[in-house]
Amino acid sequence: VDSYASNEEMYSKLKAGAKGYDIVFPSQDYASIMIKQKMLRELDQSKLTNKGYISPLVLSKATYDPEMRYCVPYYYGAAGICVNKAKATGTYERTWNIFADPQFKGHATMMDDMREVIGDALAYQGHDVNSLDDTELAQAKKLIEEKWKPNLVKFDAEGFGKSFASGDFWLCQGYAEVVHGEVTEDRWENEIDFFIPQEGGPAYLDSMCILKDAPHYELANEFINFIHEPQIYAQFLDAFRFPCSVNTEAGQYMKTKPMYEASQMDNCVLKEDVGEGLDKYNTIWQDIRFSD
Template structure:
């Protein structure tokens, strides 16, 4: 799924291998999280307040995390999967229910997040960590301001030869489905085929390629003028003092695919009580603000954190209001795979 970008922040805690974990100490908690996703300041502050040690191991994809846990990795207390893997892992009994008596900061979480997280609407297992979505970045130094702020911007001929979309079938096909008025989670073959044909006919002629990783650097160098992708990839490559004059990043008003990463306590967590304290601690508004500030993330999940933020966000949180979480489609994902090959390789 999504990639984390190493260049957006440097002050992070080093990670340790699970093979070196010792689970005997009760004043320790073990966090298994995405790479470059946990500000060191937040960890150190928690350690001081609770007189404990937080140890961190990291992963680059949901698939990596899930495979390691299913293979029998032990010692972790908290893991941070995205919504589709939350759904899978709940069904497979991989989580322990949260201690609701300790979730005193639950009231700070945006009610819209609970509506979107229909796989666990009561927050029995999953506490939202961050809601994000891919959007559109336009290099303002290369084109006029006369462009359509919808996914159909990829049909605009002024970007021909300087545009890219992600090498991610759920994102690209999801944007086309949104444009056509269909659900991003549809498994209807006719709707999927219509979306595929729309991409091939209207968007692909303008694209240089499908690119999930290098588009940020190409945007910063001026080679790409129009990119679909995660804001942190683009903003992470452009000097901060050039953001205003260079980047117009937006998520179309009609919405599109989104992801929701959540903190979950594993069923065999060796430090259950402290893990609950950590999950709740993250949602103190002043603490959550430090997490957002570290990445210039918009404040959507924890609305009350906005008053404590000190940095300018990459885009406005409300732009994600109409976005829809990508669901686990099971075997129906093969329908997307087949059409994606057609999209990528049709001349």
């Protein structure tokens, strides 16, 4: 078992000829790429007796493989907003525009991730998080530069959990598990308010896929099916305090309270591979990151 810091690293290793792997867990954009490049082997549907537990809502979002020919959804999630309730000096709106709230000035951070930040601005303004429309992207850029960025300490993809736990950051955009992992459990109730805004935002879907040259194809199919035994999948959810978003039956077997409810992600949209349109995002992001 190997873990990689990003989809890009995993993909690069495989393209460079890494051998011996049976199963990979790519996110939706790289799953789509790997299907197109014939890097994956079709699953043995006769072995996937637990596929009926997969959420229809999640499958409807997996437009690159809605019939699970190559990919079985593993986890569906999204970044959200984390507020330190003990530090907030007043009420606050539960939308992405909370980053314009002056009470958090000098104590707020957003992720150093262009698709997440720009995607949230697009969602707040009622646009598709995968938009390539120049006018919509310009509106998102203006919102971030003029309203959100002035309140931020920095764009931070890695250390925001520790800084939230220490009390330096009161408002963060990020993943719930990062903050909860740094704050001791006895402080969760009084300090952490994590939510995903009603307008939604970018989401990710990690899937289990079998590589074309998998040395243990039959066992790989059996393992994927085993993961989605509801009692087994519930143990995975309990370990990370994740909400039950993929396996519809596992929730009844959970022994812990999730960090947020799966229904908060109903309006989220999967980040797609935007192809050459990514250049637009890169240009906008460079302007945002390095503007005064």
